[in-house]
Amino acid sequence: MATIDLDQLTDIIAKAAAQEVLPRFRQLADDEVLTKRNAEGKEEIVTVADRAMEARLARDLTALLPNSVVVGEEGVSLDPTRLETLSASGLAWIVDPIDGTSNFSRGIERFGTMVCLVENHEAIAGVIYVPCAGQMWSAQRGEGVMLNGRAFDPGENGALRTEAKHDRGASAMGVLHLPADDAQLCAHAKTIDPRVVKPVPSHWCAATEYVSLLTGELDFLLYSRIMPWDHAAGVFLLREMGGNARFFDGREYTHAIHRGLLLAVREPARFAIVRNALDVPGRKADIPLE
Template sequence: MIDDRFAAECLGPVEEAVRRAAAAEIMPRFRALTADQVAEKNGPHDLVTVADRGAEAHLTAALTALLPGSVVVGEEGVAVDPGRYTALAGDRPVWIVDPIDGTRTFVRGDEGFCTLVALAHRGELLASWTYAPAHDRMATALRGGGARLDGAALRAGSPAAGAPLEIAASYPFHTTPEAKRALLRLRTEGVRARPCAGSAGLEYLEIARGALDATVFAWENAWDHAAGLLLVAEAGGAHTTLSGAPFHLAGGNALPFVTARDTETVTRIRHLLLGDHPAP
């Protein structure tokens, strides 16, 4: 039986597994990729590299050995076999893995990428790891146990009173027409919305450390969001989907969804997206 005690006990071993995967598979290829080591999955905005595949294979072996009977839902594994995603709705413990969150950034040789791992069971997030290998920074979260960055406690705090909300958002043209209309409502007084950087995981870390007020995302791949959602929650933040329901790992969420430094900010941004509330 998996529980919070197991999640706490595995914080260190998983951190070491993530660091080893990055050292073996990712960093030796950083700024050293050849053309034949990069491929498109679903067009030029969806890239995969030998580093992505190697790191996910490395983590899959290490994580399933740590917890026999568990399964991995990873970005690259699901690209090969979409049916693997259904494990998120099952009874077995699931490791949710994004080997390189921000692959396009990695391919460009920029440092804004990370490795994301989260442990979930029956739809509940228990622990998460966000590792930025180019900067050797590790953020962890444990359900009910708080969030930490390089060992120091994280607190998201609240936005400054009267200041414009700083929001990182999905590109409006990379989504459905309904979500696009909602995202365009962020173009209003009292909001400074910018496009999401290459890594969703690093944007969540910015919220958890109080350097960004909120994110608004219009896609729901669990490997992009699971680790960050728990990190922000354990730092005192909150999230909601457009319907007002919590984010569901297995999918079917009302999009866009909001994650922010506090509950009040989440509510304000959700109403703004719905168009039924004045700008924050």
């Protein structure tokens, strides 16, 4: 397995953000907020900061590991065939230069950078950087999660937050990103007992939502948009601290799967609680309910 210096990696990301992202925050001119076709063919916002950050990271990450390639959200939007690079063996960086671009473009602080290193299709390192919160989350496989260079204790941090959530009467709190084209599921979600599963508003930023899952502020995240740069780093960090992410059909998350309903949980036992609550009556479950 390839090894990297996490301090070097996080330093690369922090310096790139300091030079390419933060100087443009709340300073974007009208002609610096553009539109693009994403990997799914849908139109969405992109800024000059997104593209500058990805170009900077592509240069610096491949310099850190000369035999690696970068598969980034912005590069794939320009050339969708670049996503196929992830199906090849070797080392690849999965990069979301600015996750939460819409927030960033409107001057909202909920945005971050997500980077995951994969080797022969397996994630071996991950970073989520939320600059406005001053939080650099990082991990290498088998070594636990670091927050700003220090070991993060999920039990110590999560206990107080879990107690606070239970005081508000929720068994599991989290964000539901439901597929708009599944009318049955969207309607059913409105009937869920909040004492069992309590949906909370989205951050519109997977980076900060995964951080809230790591800290215990949230118990689960449900996503219907499954692109690798949105989830590879977050799921890797989550698994390194004992959580997990699975699809509704029972498959474990892998960055090679781009469709489905993905449920990420801080505590694996909560998967069944949330999954059961979301089961639409009369519709066959994708997996046996526990």
